[in-house]
Amino acid sequence: MIVVENLTHQYGSRLALSNVSFEVGKGEIFGLLGPNGGGKSTLFRILSTMMSPTAGRAVVAGFDVARDPAGVRRRAGVVFQTQSLDKSLSVEENLRSQGHLHGLSGHVLRERIDRAVKQLGLGDRRNDLVESLSGGLRRRVEIAKALLHRPQVLLMDEASTGLDPAARRDLSNHIESLRSEDGVTILLTTHILEEAGRCDRLVLLHQGKIVAQGSPDELRSRIGGDVVVLKSANTAALTQGIEQRFGLAPKIMDGQVRVEIKNGHRFIAEVVEAFPGAIESVALNKPTLEDVFVHETGVSIE
Numbered sequence: 001m002i003v004v005e006n007l008t009h010q011y012g013s014r015l016a017l018s019n020v021s022f023e024v025g026k027g028e029i030f031g032l033l034g035p036n037g038g039g040k041s042t043l044f045r046i047l048s049t050m051m052s053p054t055a056g057r058a059v060v061a062g063f064d065v066a067r068d069p070a071g072v073r074r075r076a077g078v079v080f081q082t083q084s085l086d087k088s089l090s091v092e093e094n095l096r097s098q099g100h101l102h103g104l105s106g107h108v109l110r111e112r113i114d115r116a117v118k119q120l121g122l123g124d125r126r127n128d129l130v131e132s133l134s135g136g137l138r139r140r141v142e143i144a145k146a147l148l149h150r151p152q153v154l155l156m157d158e159a160s161t162g163l164d165p166a167a168r169r170d171l172s173n174h175i176e177s178l179r180s181e182d183g184v185t186i187l188l189t190t191h192i193l194e195e196a197g198r199c200d201r202l203v204l205l206h207q208g209k210i211v212a213q214g215s216p217d218e219l220r221s222r223i224g225g226d227v228v229v230l231k232s233a234n235t236a237a238l239t240q241g242i243e244q245r246f247g248l249a250p251k252i253m254d255g256q257v258r259v260e261i262k263n264g265h266r267f268i269a270e271v272v273e274a275f276p277g278a279i280e281s282v283a284l285n286k287p288t289l290e291d292v293f294v295h296e297t298g299v300s301i302e
């Protein structure tokens, strides 16, 4: 449903996207995960036809974004990072004016609004002014608005940024049901690990390049073991000691020593014994998507 081939984008001399390729199948929930400046919004702008790429090709729902942007816009719903609602109008009024932009009116528009409002759980709020709604409800109105022309693909840029964890989970549930009920293909960008973990597949973007792609489970299994995090008054000495003694390559992250290793529990016993008094605390973690990102790039997402 989405094909991205060797996409590259430069703003002047700044390379924001470099040779990015991936495909998204029908009905998939696909995530672009990466830190600030990773290139997520640049890719989103190209897919939503706001901007032409410097090089490469992207096809959305069968239409080339550069050659047939109008075709893409007919088939794709777009939710921008910044809010696009008129706060002094009601939910229904916002949806109605969006419908008019798509040339919808009368009972067709009414049915589309009824359905969108129901899908996003906004039924009892449709006459409320947008300014009276919470951040989470507003995002749901934005999505309802993007669905009025019944797109096959929904593109969302950081839709859950600024929401609390409960509102974020709620949004994820609604997105999930759009896919399961209507088969909508969803591409979202995020820097939030939990949200990324709920996608079917992901690409990890760092400095405009894909550093890894796969399902969350596939990505986590790349670490091939556990992640042990050690706190010490002298991280540099401990890191060096572990390198020499165990032949491992620990990393210092956020002032702590981080080691990727199979059978972490055994390593913990050995390392505590090897460096008596040097370790203040020990954590044994199953790898997270953050660990995968650190593994691939040496830096943290957040």
Ligand code: ADP
Pocket: 011, 014, 015, 016, 034, 035, 036, 037, 038, 039, 040, 041, 042, 043
């Ligand atoms: P993300 O959405 O992952 O935070 P962006 O796509 O916004 O990343 O940015 C990728 C890179 O491109 C960054 O280095 C950013 O500073 C740069 N960039 C983004 N938008 C512009 C712009 N309009 N003009 C110049 N540089 C930009």
Ligand code: MG
Pocket: 040, 041, 042, 158
């Ligand atoms: Mg962005």
